[in-house]
Amino acid sequence: MEKRGIRHWCLAAFFALFVIFLYGPTLTIIILSFQGPEGGLTFPMRGVSLHWFANLFEPQMVGDFGGSLERSLALAAIVTGLTVLIALMAGLAFRRKFFGATALFYLTVASLIVPSILISLGIGLLFNVVGVDPAWYSSALGAHLTWTLPFGVLIMLAVFNRFNRSLEEAARDLGASSWQTFVHVVLPLILPSLIGVGLFGFTLSYDEFARTIMAAGTDNTLPLEIFGMTTNVTTPVLYALGSVTTLFSFALVISCAAIALLMRRKRVA
């Protein structure tokens, strides 16, 4: 490493500006969601209150906030479970050579880069043609999995690429069966990564919009509800909703990071 000259501090300042650019707008709406009852969508603050948060939980004020929140949480939970399970299984499969492995890998990558609106339209059309009504637990669930699984599988590939196989060999040499080796050696070692995959699954599904729009059926998920609100709600209740969901995501990320860190500590100790 070179000595810290003017270039270093310019880069550090650039990085700081980038972080402000990333977080600044979110902080602004968190502050503005505490507007007084008379306040508007922009500064100045007309008093400080929890008025808009209270407003959020009055059902008549904002569409179907409660229902869409419940659906989004349930959907995200299902997506999380399936993503962890399927990505783990696929990760294990990719450790060996098998016919179709390359095709499956490219299909996974394609799932990531095919424009979201195509997946949304395609699933909507497919359900239409087959004659099944789209719903959040069927078509939207599938649409979400096309978004969360590539991340999950790529994370698992990276994890198993770095995995030290001699640990498994040691377990087998000591007489462990394949299942015992998996449960007592492999699983504990990759658990922090699995939590990461789950976190990706949950947050990406909970915030998914573009792939859901044609696949959700009659009942909206929360992001669809929020999108609907942007066109007809002109009070800070929009910011209150934004603050609540953003803080929820932050809390989730931070607790997952803390759990992963604790597990690593425990293993070292």
Next chain:
Amino acid sequence: MSSAIETAGVKAPPLARRKPARRGKPWASVLAPYLLSLPLWIVLGIFLLIPILTIITVSFWDDQGTGFVPTFVLDNYRDSLGSWVTWKTYLSTLRFALIVWALTLSIGFTVAYYLAFHVRTTFWQMLLFQLCAIPFLTSNIIRMISWIPFLGRNGLLNTALIEIGVTDHPLEFLLYSPFSVILAFVHLYTLFMVVPIFNTMMRIDRALIEAARDGGAGPVSVLRHVVIPLSMPGIAIGTIFVVTLVMGDFVTVQMMSGGQSASVGLMMRNSISLLQYPEAAAQAVVLLLTVLMMVWAILRVVDIRKEL
């Protein structure tokens, strides 16, 4: 793997006895990867492959206003590609993609370079990296909404500009304009550049940089002849992400342009809301081919296989 077991087997006979039991079912270990990968095949088959095939099929159907006739006509493509609006929309979307690509690349490269080469401890590297990554796990729509109090007519930026005397009336072009669309894209997607570029940079052998410096290369020269060429796979992956995301976008353009800008995704969205599914499907096929051609072109220039 087998050699290790055999070596162990030679040294310790009891282990050798257990070997046949472990390999009692050779078909199981051959079959395992197929069974393990089956759920992924099923999900991607039903929700990615078949939907795309459905789009392709429907794009040849005849839209008679009252219903769709499953047949094979090229009308949808002729209507779509024969329209001047389509070409103009593609041009406008490509322009967005190009500008956003240039901005996310320069910002993302600089941020990744700082993290990889100027942050000294791994702990801080990971902490700052995650600081950049967390917003990705929050809602895109909320992140777009959050620009309103900043850019709006009575927003923070206009208030500040008037206060310091740059302008005497609020600037209208800040929100609901191509400017705000590009700003939102950069805000949302720079991360897609930072992550792969940072990843590639962390794998650059530091000895190469030392060698270049010992050979008399200055900082700019090291950057141009060592760091940038070796970061190319990361740059390519980031480029694929950003370009495909912008090309297929409709939410950002709709929300941030206030209906004033067009994009391919938005054009499709309009066909969909008019229930013109065969036309939307034809537009989708054209978009998919465009995106695939762009990805193919990027892969022709840069070999990313080492990254996979």
